[in-house]
Amino acid sequence: MGVIERYRVYLPVTESTPIVSLGEGSTPLVHCPRLSERVDRAVFLKNEGVNPTGSFKDRGMTVAVSKAIEDGAKALICASTGNTSASAAAYAARAGISCIVILPAGKIAAGKLLQAFAYGAKIVAVDGNFDDALRLVRELGKAGNFVIVNSINPDRIAGQKTAAFEIIDDLSDAPDFHLLPVGNAGNITAYWSGYREYYDLGKSTRLPVMLGFQAAGAAPIFYNRIVEKPETVASAIRIGNPASWKQACAAITESHGAIDVVSDEEILAAQMWLARQEGIFVEPASAAPIAGLFKCHASKEATYSFQKVPALSRVVCTVTGHGLKDPDVITAQIKELKSVPATVNDVRRAVGL
Ligand code: F0G
Numbered sequence: 001m002g003v004i005e006r007y008r009v010y011l012p013v014t015e016s017t018p019i020v021s022l023g024e025g026s027t028p029l030v031h032c033p034r035l036s037e038r039v040d041r042a043v044f045l046k047n048e049g050v051n052p053t054g055s056f057k058d059r060g061m062t063v064a065v066s067k068a069i070e071d072g073a074k075a076l077i078c079a080s081t082g083n084t085s086a087s088a089a090a091y092a093a094r095a096g097i098s099c100i101v102i103l104p105a106g107k108i109a110a111g112k113l114l115q116a117f118a119y120g121a122k123i124v125a126v127d128g129n130f131d132d133a134l135r136l137v138r139e140l141g142k143a144g145n146f147v148i149v150n151s152i153n154p155d156r157i158a159g160q161k162t163a164a165f166e167i168i169d170d171l172s173d174a175p176d177f178h179l180l181p182v183g184n185a186g187n188i189t190a191y192w193s194g195y196r197e198y199y200d201l202g203k204s205t206r207l208p209v210m211l212g213f214q215a216a217g218a219a220p221i222f223y224n225r226i227v228e229k230p231e232t233v234a235s236a237i238r239i240g241n242p243a244s245w246k247q248a249c250a251a252i253t254e255s256h257g258a259i260d261v262v263s264d265e266e267i268l269a270a271q272m273w274l275a276r277q278e279g280i281f282v283e284p285a286s287a288a289p290i291a292g293l294f295k296c297h298a299s300k301e302a303t304y305s306f307q308k309v310p311a312l313s314r315v316v317c318t319v320t321g322h323g324l325k326d327p328d329v330i331t332a333q334i335k336e337l338k339s340v341p342a343t344v345n346d347v348r349r350a351v352g353l
Contacts, residue, residue, distance in 0.1 A: 002019070002023050002062055003024055003159055004062055004159075005021070006026065007165055010162070010165065011158055012063070012154075013067070017066050017067065020065045021066075022058065022062070022091070023052060025058075026166065027163075027166070029045070029046050029167060029170045030047055032045055032278045034277040035274070035278060035290070039294070040311050041306065041311065042312070043293070043317065044171075044315070044316045044317075045280060045319050046163060046316055048163065048320050048321065049280075049282055049286065049320070054324070055083040055320055056083075056163065056318070058090075059163060060151065060156030060160040061149060061159065063156065065094075067155045068097075073147040074097055075092075075146045076092050076097065076149045077140060077141060077146035078102070078150050079101075080101055081103075081108065081238055082236060083112055084150060084151075085116045086119070086325075088101065088149045089115065092120075099119075100121065100122045100124065100146065101116050101123050101124070102124050102136055103116075104125070104132070105126060109325050109326035111325035112326070129240065130184070131230075131239060150243070151186025151187075152186075152244075157186055158190075160186065160187055160191070160194075162194065163318065164195045164197075165198055167316055168198050174198070174199065174204040174208050176313040177313060177316070178209070178211065178317075179211045180210075180211075181234070182214050183237035183238075183242065183285065184239050184242045187318070187320070188210060188248045188251050188252075189251060191210070191251075192254070195207055209257045210257035211257050211260070211304055212248060212257070212260075214237065214259065214260075214288070215230075215238070215261065215264065215288060216232070216262065217231040218230030218232045218234075220240055221249065226240055233264040233329060234267050234284040234285040234287075234288060235285070236283060236285035237285045262292050266295070267288055270290035271287035271323070274287060274319075280319065281322070281323030282320075282322065283322060283323055283325050283326040284329070285320060285321060286320045289318065293315065
């Protein structure tokens with residue numbers, strides 16, 4: 001069951017909206033014992049990497065594309081650091097319409113570019129970053145030939161808020177803390193709107209403290225200024241001027257939360273730690289809240305310290321995209337595999353038995 005079918009009454013659809021779905025959502029909320037032990041709190045990961053195209057974008061895309069088809073759209077357009085383009089391309093293919101994706105040249109993870117190509121999108125690489133690509137999309141969108149499916153489209157945000165509903169449905173209440181990566185800031189906006197909506201309906205007794213994490217080299221909200229040349233290994237969140245900047249600040253202020261930064265080294269260490277300690281392999285951007293969790297727990301420099309947080313608190317981190325999308329950093333660490341003769345003794349020796 002996709003998110004529109006599951007949460008129809010909370011979404012901007014009617015009986016006559018044609019539903020374009022790939023069975024997105026209903027992703028696992030995984031309790032992580034080693035992570036919980038390390039930070040002395042009960043930690044759960046919302047594993048969005050298991051969505052149909054491997055990221056959380058599918059939740060918003062099913063709503064945005066269904067509405068676009070209802071309105072008679074013949075083509076979609078988006079700017080992307082990779083995941084939005086993969087998702088838009090897939091849902092456009094599903095709906096039988098075309099999709100144009102504008103990408104920052106050379107900065108898209110291999111798996112994401114491959115997805116956009118496989119799903120048949122028209123791909124344009126521009127000399128510039130994501131912020132330049134989004135500016136072009138806004139301009140091209142004005143002519144009315146395309147529906148923009150970036151998170152500036154409110155239907156995207158509406159779809160993405162369903163992740164907060166699922167968490168409350170699974171835990172029977174909202175968590176005390178919610179940690180997530182922040183790039184263009186649509187997702188933190190969507191989660192906060194979902195948490196508030198369920199709270200107002202009496203489906204939860206509390207609102208979580210929202211903690212957003214940016215990469216240190218691409219942290220406009222943290223530094224409170226546009227970053228002209230954002231740089232980070234976490235290419236998904238390599239954004240210098242987030243479209244939902246104001247909404248992200250509102251979510252942080254209203255929830256008494258914080259925005260903080262993590263370094264590329266911390267991100268990559270957290271990515272590997274999570275894969276090896278919990279069996280969950282995520283892309284670098286998705287490891288930012290894990291690095292952030294470690295920082296809140298251990299570092300005096302953390303914007304939000306867990307020192308004063310009761311030990312029984314429940315913490316949810318959203319891991320936004322699958323690790324296989326962005327293999328380059330880890331591929332570079334794999335030593336060349338030399339083959340051994342196909343005998344039990346040779347294999348024993350090779351593994352050190
Ligand atoms: N994590 C991943 C894996 C992402 O792809 C993105 C955004 C984010 C986190 C940040 O979410 O932008 O809502 O704050 N990716 C967009 C894209 C920008 O084009 O795929 P956000």
